[in-house]
Amino acid sequence: MKSILYLVFFLFLLQGCKSPEPRKPISRASESFTTKSLKMNKAIVKKEESYIQELIEKDSVNKYISSADGFWYYYHNQNKKDSLTPKFGDEVEFNYNLLTLQGDTIYSREELGERAYVIDKEEIFTGLRQGLKLMKEGETVTFLFPSHQAYGYYGDNDKIGTHVALKATVTLNEIKPETE
Template sequence: MKPLLIIFSFLTLLIGACKTPEARRPISVSSGSFMNTSINRNIELTAKEETRIQQIIKEDSLHTYISSEGGFWYHYHKKDTVSTSTPEFGDVVHFTYNLKNLDGQLIYSEAEIDTVTYSIDQEELFFGLREGLKLMKEGEIVTFLFPSYQSYGYYGDDDKIGTNIPLISKVTLNKIDKQSTTEIKTSQKK
């Protein structure tokens, strides 16, 4: 009787081991509603900011604004129509700028920020300003209107700029130090 019980147990174990594994079911199912809510909130925020920026542009009859591919607007105070040289990857630019909110209230003055020396696309700088500098030529003065997603976005700057604040910035590009292509290639290899 015992040998029969052992054989039966062995066969049961063998048959049970041949069963294909089943996928485990998740303990909780997420509907994605948080993501949908977040996406809708950001779409509404962007539309509201762009409406406000378009209102500023419409009210400013003295300047002709240009819409950039990056999603911000700008106009020239001083434009160089002769030079074709704009900063490229690795070039070092020296510039001054200020930051205001869309109501024109000064957040940071040029004196507070001082002259900035920045290596194009190799250092930290908020996205809109980084892209705006690439459009400028030496000696030009440009005012940019940045939606919050082009400036400091959700996080702000942990000081004077809060969450989702669109900005106006007047930028003066004082000097462009062109880097030779061999210097750039050497720095990229490091």
């Protein structure tokens, strides 16, 4: 009787020492969704950028500059005297508006008011954050942002929908360098 009890105990001990076996997934994630999403986003970017290029070609009045960050801009008022541009941690005060590329107002300057923003320490959409870093005090610049530089897939949950390219006219009123 004791030998049977030892045998059962030994079998349970062997079973308990067995390493866990990985379970097979019930459903497999398909790469096709990721591939389709990537292709769709590339097509959206290409369409928006070609539309922006058409707008630039039609505009014979302004001289557009292509930024390294993937948007275009031109100056209304350019400050050629100063060389100070905002850096990480500097506070800037600015006014701006947001329009569709066709010129329809989404948010006016009055609606948005004067904004204070600490460079790279607060949330603001990518294109505007990068655009402010290019500006000097007293300048007014119009930016053309593809949707991936603006509010992208999610929009702003109010007036800006998904994949909306934006036009913004920004006036940088003041740069307050970070005090340590």
